[in-house]
Amino acid sequence: MEIGLVVILFLVILWGYNKLNHKIRKLENEIMELNKKLFPENQESSEKRPVQTSSSPLTPFQNISSEMSFEPPTEKNVSQKDWLAPILDFLKQNILTVIGIFTLVLGIGYFVKYAIDKNWIGETARTIIGLCTGIGIIITGHFLRKNYNTFSSIITGGGIAVLYFSLTIAFREYHIFTQNTAFIFICLITLFSIIVSYFYNSQVLIVFSLFGGFLAPLMVSTGQSNYVFLLTYLTILNIGMLVIVFLKPWKSISCIAFVFTNIYLFYWVIEKTDFTSIYFYIITYIIFYAFALQDYLKKNTLSVIDILMLVLVNFTSVIGLVYIFNKLHYEPAIIFPVVFAGVNAVLLYKEHGKRSFGIPYSVFAGITVSLITLAFALQFKTNLITSVWAVEATLLLFIWKKTGFTIFRMCFYVLFPLVILVQMVTWSEYFTSKQLPVIFNPVFLTSLVTIITIFTNLYLLRKQNENDKPENPFFENLFSVLSYGIIYVSVLFEILYQISDQPLSVIINAGLLFSIYYIFILLLLRNPLRITKGFETGFLYLFIFLVVIHISLSASMITDAILRKEISKNYYVFYLLYLLPFVYIGWRRLPSTDFFKSTIAYWIFSFMITMAISSELYHGYILANAENIQQSYPLKEHFRILYLPIIWAILASIFIYVGLKRNIPEFNKIGFVLVGIVIVKLYAYDVWQMDNVSRIIAFIILGIILLLSSFMFQRLKNIIRNLVDHKNENAQNEDSES
Template identity: 55%
Template sequence: MSEILLVLFIIAIIFFIFNNLNNKIRRLEKEVSDLTTKINQPLQDREIQVLQHEQKPVEEIKTQNTAQQPDVHEKILADNRPSPPQKDWLEPVFDFLKQNILTIVGIFTLVLGLGYFVKYAIDKNWIGETSRAGIGFVAGTGIMLLGHFLRKNYAVFASIITGGGISVLYFTATIGFQEYHLFTQNTAFVITTLITIISIALAHYYKSEILIIFAMLGGFLAPLMISTGKSNYLFLFTYLTLLNIGMLATSLLKHWKSVGWTAYIFTSMYLFYWTSEKPELLSIVFYIISYIIFYIFALQDYIKKNTLSTSDTLMLVLINFSSIIGLVYTFKTLSYEPVIIFPLVFAAGNGVLLLREYGKKSFGFSYSIFAALTISLVTVAVALQFKTHLITSVWAIEASLLVYLWKKSGHPIFKTCFYVLFPLMIIAQMMTWTEYFHKEHMGIIFNPVFLTSLVTVSTTVLNLFLLKKTSEPGKKDDHFFENVFAVVSYGVIYIALLLEIIYHISDMPWAAMLSIGLLFSIYYLFILILLRKKLDIDGRIQVGLIYLFLILIAFNSSLAASEVVTVVLRKQLTFGFYTIHLLQWIPFVYILWNAAVMKDFYKTKTSYLAISVSLVIGISYGFYNTYILSSSTDISSIYKIKEHFTILYLPIIWTVLASIFIYVSLKKNIPEYSRIGFILIGIMVLKLYSYDVWQMDNISRITAFIILGVILLLSSFTFQRLKNIIKNMVDKKEEEKKN
């Protein structure tokens, strides 16, 4: 008992010190207030005089020009008035935490201290089980009374204190039921319900939004506190529905939006847990009831003021799509049809509001929101009708809706939510793609996996167009996240189309699959390069696309084509299939000859090397593979033909290419091509004299030397001729300048 007396003595001393400090603080506040009034009064008088002095000329101008410009004064004041800075949506939360963090930590510490004190008393056998619960209820009530006495001068502080007392009451009721079994589950539920009702009543009486959040948290956590592990969902959601109706009434009366958001988060968690654990038709009823409640909550400003705030818009998006996910999942799991009824019904509800805005000829933000929601929900219905995957399709459409809302409102919260949701959509899409490896005999295009991919691709393309040119005029921005999003988006579209192609040709030889995949990749990059301006692709990404395009050309010409040749010689593919890979030269030649495409690419010397290497590899392997197929009848003779081509024809091909590089270098004044040409000649000559000559017979050796010599002489003659032409042109220009 000595410890209890010591604790009570310490509490009394603390209260005495706090009371003295409180009185001193009040006196200081009064002195500061008086000083502030004395300092600010002369400044206010001076500002009034200045405004009156400046207002006279404006009033004179207004009097003289009343007939022509009646609102000049108001316009001048409006133009000179600075626009209020746009605050971040999290700033009020951080301001609240900065001002009240000590209070929150303090009440949390006090609750823990009381808990440890009660535990200590239990360990010492000072109190029994009933007394333990009694102490908890008394302590909670005492803390709430303390908050009641402090509410006039310290409203926020008192609300947090009272909330701490409510928490003590909730935990006491929970421990009394779960640990000590002092009362039945029904009694425990009645006690927690009474605590919730008292808390809500106090919040209304004190007009405290903070306090009602504590009450709502306790109300939603109460079922978990008194749970015995046996699910009674009808009773649980009847209770939650009553709680949400109380929330809605409070929100409509007091306009406390945080209460609605708190209720939505907990209600969604309960509903999703019920749906995943035991989907049943009863859950559909509560999904619809919750949808109606939170839809009214989101539209309260629209009903009263005909406006939609950012938080209301976000709630509209979330309640529509979270309800769709839960309802459709339940219907699909229970094998009920048609699953599209819910998105169509929700679309009809939003369509009514859309028609209302259209009837008023109001085409502002609200009209755009309802139009976007209606179109999105109809799109979800169409996607579900074609048996697409639910989560992936809904998240893809929701992501596009968030981008649209951000573009219409300019509020960054929608952009932030999009960048959070987009990776989740990508993960869901990747999980959908894994079904290609498990399902067989799916139809072309009209199969659940590709139709889901088609939804993702369509929304991704829409996102790319919506995110074009988001920077402000005259403001430089590296658009890092936009560029990352663009690259990922192009990758998603590419993989979605490629996997569908590969799935339907998976019974062909590996070489054929590789060749077709590479050819598709080349044309996909070619289309992106052609549409670079319409897609507003960043210059750095354009350069990267061209480099990747050249790498694929070289890879397809060498490895893939060689594998196809081997398979053709084994009679597993026809010669006609080999000619398909030659289609790569159409985009390759177009890009090389189109100066506008290569403008940014030619800014670095490495680009000329990349073009030259891909061109040499492509042409060399093109002739090489064609020669083998035209000279061989089976796989057994392929080695000798390869050796013959490498020794006899490859040096000739390289010499011709080197001559072309040098010619282009002189004509276009591009020294990089000259270096590449001479390097290629050097490699060819070194190979010829160190290896090839000694592998030839006499006739082949003579033929090779003669052809090579003629080519070198012609190249030298062309080089000298162009050199003289250029020299004559320079001399002529100098003479014209002198004259």
């Protein structure tokens, strides 16, 4: 019953398709007749004009090479062709075809499964049906090839996919074939599809063939690893693809082959590291270097895909080979980046000999220098992945700078976050490693490689911004922040690790001091680093914040540690080192910037000054008079009650004086607010905590300070009034004389 329904449904669909096709042809004929009547002159000219035909219509992929190859740009803002456009156009025009053939294959699969569930057909019959269906689809694609080239390629690819799945199921599920027989059949299908792709001149079909060829080992795998046989097969397949690429300009197959081959190689190396894999890595390097250099050897040009291939081939090969050497404890592992650098140096010398300093020269120079830099880094036992990715990211940015193709900048922005992630993994070794030497340890040397590449990146971006405004300022600014952050954390972790056996107060003090000096150095080097005003203002606020934290946290911890005899009194001098950048920034840098354009800046600055002076006098008083922690408690209370109001009153007077002299109203407000705090503190709390002698001394001193300040302000106000009056008189005299 079910078979009858399926047959009837199939006949109905076939009849409907035939009717629809007949109507479409009739409509085409009517349109042609209408065009002849409306535009007879066009018809006549088209009949006289010779018709140009092409024996093999081009698919959207076949012009990738010509669109991607480039010459050195004559102008900086050269319009660049989107290398993804052919792929997107292909998907727009053929997405329904791709979905259709995929749906058809699934439909056939579900129908066969349904027939199996109903026990209509046996295992051998199922395989035969699958093979016949695949062959039937391929034959259909063949007959459609003349008028519908791309459509027929997708149809043929679907038929080949059906053949692959049929043989795989016959081997894995039904055990009709042995492993060797199934593998031979799959290889024959791959060979057949490659030959058909070449003679059909279809890049779409070769992509189907390539996927089938690389997935064939997985289709017939039984779980037993025979990597030598697997890599030998892949090598033969890659050589065949290399021959085709030299005959046809099909760049996509080299990318697909590269990805699959490296996945297999990496998996082999991680699962079973042995010396044999080195030979296959070297062979793979040679094959894919030939892939990347085909246009260079023919036309002395390098396309975008060629440059990406050169970068990836060099660095993936270095990762794999150095990993094998490190795993097997062979030396020296740097032989591979040195040899690869030599290969690129030969090509660089060739370009230099021709006096050709275009894009190939820059690419070969960048790769050579990057590999030599990487060799030096690996010699010091730095982390392999972190070093490779950091150098590779800088190389991509350099190539973008020299070629102007934004794809390399995009790759840089994709790779740089990965560099940060692996660098964080590298930092985690500080928590597990013991007794690492100062500076010359693998963790910090890896960080040093990252720091050097970051400075190079900042320089390249700075040179770009000198000529053009950045296209994506958000990413540029984010990159700058992350770069300065990585440098900071790299050095900070090394410092904290090396002093980790010291008391907590020393560790915190050292970390805060380094943070203050790091921001201070960035502010000093703002011009060479081309730090913008926005970043400079942000760094100034961060500097003030760190100073406040240092004063409020480190000073108390250091003082208590000295009184507990954990550290000597001389260490307090180390704590006071923050005063050097603090005085310079407050005296020289802040007045020359836009920091004081906002009124809140005056309050922040005054708070910082007040806190610094009060804190240093407070802790200096404690250290000068106390011998242990018990003696410090009454001294702290005595200073807060007696001396602190006096210090604040003096500072308030200074703020008001500066505000009047320089005509800065905010300083006047700050001074009066501080005086108010002193008075409230004195009458609300201090006076009730003092003894009679201290109370008398406090009131007398504060009274004298306030009277002297008032007298000074009145005198200054009179001087200012006299100057204004004198200026007005001179103006009146000049008017009368005129």
